[in-house]
Amino acid sequence: MSGAAAPGRTARPRRLGAAIPVAALGALLWAPAAHAAPPPGASSCSGCHGVAGGAVPALAGRPAGEIVADMQAFRTGARPATVMDRIAKGFTDEETRAIADWIAAGSRANAQP
Numbered sequence: 001m002s003g004a005a006a007p008g009r010t011a012r013p014r015r016l017g018a019a020i021p022v023a024a025l026g027a028l029l030w031a032p033a034a035h036a037a038p039p040p041g042a043s044s045c046s047g048c049h050g051v052a053g054g055a056v057p058a059l060a061g062r063p064a065g066e067i068v069a070d071m072q073a074f075r076t077g078a079r080p081a082t083v084m085d086r087i088a089k090g091f092t093d094e095e096t097r098a099i100a101d102w103i104a105a106g107s108r109a110n111a112q113p
């Protein structure tokens with residue numbers, strides 16, 4: 001008698017559907033709607049910015065206003081970028097502000113040791 005039978009989960013079809021935008025980056029940015037804490041898109045920043053010693057500058061300890069200003073400069077093209085111009089264009093001012101506040105408040109995007 002081995003009592004532990006599988007609970008009989010039915011496979012839930014996970015449809016990613018056709019809603020996924022062109023770029024994989026876009027998908028990254030819009031995905032994390034399930035988490036309550038970070039505003040939409042915020043947790044995607046840590047994928048690049050949270051890597052200690054990486055080529056991408058860390059956002060740790062950066063004031064929200066500075067992040068917002070940088071993002072606006074990337075969006076308008078005032079500041080040259082390799083990827084941030086495209087990323088910044090994916091967010092409205094409000095979203096950018098929410099993300100910046102979240103990061104400045106010491107979020108996981110900072111990936112502090």
Ligand code: HEC
Pocket residue numbers: 041042044045046047048049056057059066067070071080081082083084085087099100
């Ligand atoms: C695909 C990797 C990637 C992701 C995701 C990403 N960044 Fe960046 N970020 C970069 C790179 C690379 C740079 C340097 C500028 C460039 O080449 O685009 C940068 C630069 C920046 C800068 C300027 C930093 C400095 O010291 O000058 C800010 C602010 C910034 N990113 C904010 C964000 C925010 C906010 C998010 C999330 C919405 C984000 N980034 C997501 C790669 C990324």
